[in-house]
Amino acid sequence: MKNTTLKDLSKLLNLSVSTISKALNDSLEISAATKNRVKEAAKKTNYRPNPLALSLKKGKSKTIGVVIPSVLDRFSAKLFIGIEKVAYSKGYNAILSTSNYNKEREAHNIDILIEKGVDGIIVSLTEDTITSENYNHIERARNRGISVVLANKVPDDLAFNKVSIDHYKEAFSAVSDLKIGENENVLVVESFSNAMYVDRRKKGILEALEKVHKIKKYNVIKANGEESFAGDVIKKVKEESVSILIIMNQYLLETILMNKNTQKLLGKGELFIYAFSIRKSAFEAIKGVKPISPRGKFLGEKTAELLIDQLENYKEGVHAISVDSIGKRIY
DSSP: OOOOOHHHHHHHHTOOHHHHHHHHTTOTTSOHHHHHHHHHHHHHTTOOOOHHHHHHHTTOOOEEEEEESOSSSHHHHHHHHHHHHHHHHTTOEEEEEEOTTOHHHHHHHHHHHHHHTOSEEEEEOOHHHHHHTOOHHHHHHHHTTOEEEEEESOOTTOOSEEEEEOHHHHHHHHHHTSOOOTTOEEEEEEOSOOOTHHHHHHHHHHHHHHHTSOOSEEEEEEOOSOTTHHHHHHHHHHHTTOOEEEESSHHHHHHHHTSHHHHHHHHHTSOEEEEEOSOSTTTTTSTTEEEEOOOHHHHHHHHHHHHHHHHHSOOSSOOEEEEOSSOOOOO
């Protein structure tokens, strides 16, 4: 069913669109009789004002654009849930688009959001964009007067408003909370990736082992990107009587769990695994495995709060917030 418009009311009552609009908004320029006539017609025809048109008239769309890598990525999906939760509570709508891990598509989506007249944009950058160091599409939005906040993986030297994870603090805090005795033999499995979080997470893990748990014996083994690497890990576990594995990401965890010898060691209680993983629930039921999971929703909430604060209480300069998205847990 077609929505009734101001033009429809104008034709019905033989009044100008301007008069209809003023009557509905109780303008002092319009007589009480005309106001009543217009409002009665609006009620009978189920006229509803267009909220987007009203907000644009006021110079605000009350809409936030969000660009994430993928809705299939659990962390990104949770990030949007957190953004949308805060946006809704503050009277904003959130429009979601995905880059599919592609910098050109990320740029295209931002250009579309600019054209739609959103008030602000939140972007979770692709590794592609970060590696290329090309942020022209972000600059375009900012140059058009649109507030932009970058979320999750953001280079330190990037001069944009941002809410990022403090990977060092997060890893240090998470590993500090683990139940690890000082006589345990620990093996840290490091990612082969050159992603920006790797070195910081590794530093946080190792310093927690040394300073908090006073571990006397630990080693680090770096993945080589091959699935056969799991065999190298288990070989080292057996040769050096490793009792605890700390694994730096979900992919490595999944690869190592596929090894039959890993399952045997876990089943016998001879090995315990702590692993950083986006999908906590997928591994909680496995004996001897405890996932350490970042809270994408929490990060999304903090990002939306910063953006909306900028929209409603503009402050000069670049604002950067670094959060521990895991929080304290007892393992």
